Amino acid sequence: MATASTTLEVDDLHAGYRGRPVLAGLALAPVRTGTIAALVGPNGAGKSTLLRALCGLVPARGRVGFGGVDLLGLGPGERARHIGFMPQNLPSTAALTVLESVISALKAGAEPASGDARLRALAALHRLGIAHLAMEQLGRLSGGQLQLANLAQAIAREPPLLLLDEPTSALDLHYQLRVIGAVRTLADEGRIVVVVLHDLAFAARWSDHIVVLDKGRLHSQGAPQKVITAAMLRDVYHVEARVERCSNGRIQIMADGLVA
């Protein structure tokens, strides 16, 4: 598990695809252990590319420090020990049961012998409230259930850095809250969670820190109350909106229409 002083530091990060640079010199303020950092921004802004770059799934150069280690300099096995990644496009080996898929994710990370792996996999399913799906085949799950199974695969090893790409996009209200509660606990236990979210009110309510990406660049970052503003919504999303700050610290966003 990460120590109390661990930070994630991204500096001068360049990443993209063949012939298509997406991130060009991205630098972020350090994110500390215990933080849920929400990554927001319009479609195509580079959010998934950033998570993939941190995981080594797209070519990247620059510096990504995590607990004194440069993640970009690590081989795939070593990097997998630090990171749990849930991609936006869910892979599914249809014939595996949910439990088998989580055990298989644990073993892919060179984790312990099968008895222990089974217990840890079950613990991940319990965390997300889906133990009842353990023996279901992935191919027979609903979209939301498959999303939960994939999240269980990402968190089962309980790595110190969790990168979650839209983990709640297919979930009903109950499971949205269940998942964010589990994510909160994982962060509070001593991890950093970077989570891509499109629902800005949800991001503001549940994250500690928001990073706004736009066209592959950092637009703004900081505490939700500071970052989610009418000006940001106009600049980045080209939407006219009112942002109301409630007395309990939450914010409400009322979108009035597109910028003329």
Ligand SMILES: Nc1ncnc2c1ncn2[C@@H]1O[C@H](COP(=O)(O)OP(=O)(O)OP(=O)(O)O)[C@@H](O)[C@H]1O
């Ligand atoms: N496999 C790929 N090959 C080439 N270009 C890609 C690939 N995946 C994404 N891109 C491009 O990279 C840019 C950033 O895409 P990315 O998926 O990182 O955006 P995003 O912010 O996650 O968007 P969304 O909110 O729609 O998921 C886009 O212009 C996209 O077309």
